[in-house]
Amino acid sequence: xxxxxxxxxxxxxxxxxxxxxxxxxxxxxxxxxxxxxxxxxxxxxxxxxxxxxxxxxxxxxxxxxxxxxxxxxxxxxxxxxxxxxxxxxxxxxxxxxxxxxxxxxxxxxxxxxxxxxxxxxxxxxxxxxxxxxxxxxxxxxxxxxxxxxxxxxxxxxxxxxxxxxxxxxxxxxxxxxxxxxxxxxxxxxxxxxxxxxxxxxxxxxxxxxxxxxxxxxxxxxxxxxxxxxxxxxxxxxxxxxxxxxxxxxxx
Numbered sequence: 568x569x570x571x572x573x574x575x576x577x578x579x580x581x582x583x584x585x586x587x588x589x590x591x592x593x594x595x596x597x598x599x600x601x602x603x604x605x606x607x608x609x610x611x612x613x614x615x616x617x618x619x620x621x622x623x624x625x626x627x628x629x630x631x632x633x634x635x636x637x638x639x640x641x642x643x644x645x646x647x648x649x650x651x652x653x654x655x656x657x658x659x660x661x662x663x664x665x666x667x668x669x670x671x672x673x674x675x676x677x678x679x680x681x682x683x684x685x686x687x688x689x690x691x692x693x694x695x696x697x698x699x700x701x702x703x704x705x706x707x708x709x710x711x712x713x714x715x716x717x718x719x720x721x722x723x724x725x726x727x728x729x730x731x732x733x734x735x736x737x738x739x740x741x742x743x744x745x746x747x748x749x750x751x752x753x754x755x756x757x758x759x760x761x762x763x764x765x766x767x768x769x770x771x772x773x774x775x776x777x778x779x780x781x782x783x784x785x786x787x788x789x790x791x792x793x794x795x796x797x798x799x800x801x802x803x804x805x806x807x808x809x810x811x812x813x814x815x816x817x818x
Contacts, residue, residue: 637654693728
């Protein structure tokens, strides 16, 4: 069984109300502390890339969107605990204000962290034509390969939007592990569609402990949230998201 914890931006200081998935550095540090105390082993991405399910419960850490804090805040915290993670980077955002610089991504790779594919321009891929999907994958893989010396084998579709066409193209291009945004514990891991637990700033310490205990929970409301996300404009979805997630956290 594999627990994939998914994070986004992690900042020092107060989190703006509008930043739903952004955590404070203190929150992440406390969660890493609880993870260490739990005794649940944290897999390095290279261990998982072999696509062999671990013999017992284990955890994988992932960070999305390639923001600058992943180098400035997250990397030192991971080093403190000796953890390695996979960082999904949209390559068109490299060297832009607020995002990782190319040399930082390369340094993170040299430090043992894994740089994964998150498309080039960070757009929804499942609605594109196959040729556009391939172009996004190829360009992003080429850039990451040049930075790290290795072609990426991890892929997280932006927004969690994935379908069979995108999945097939990713696997054909050499991707071995696809992490979705579908909530779950990967009791029977499908490396072409790994489930995860997305963390947000409302995630309580009690709820995090429950996740580390692999407690069963209803996913019906989360499935409804994902369906709504696909059916309505993104702004309307963002307005509804808070109520969805607060309901989930109190189950």
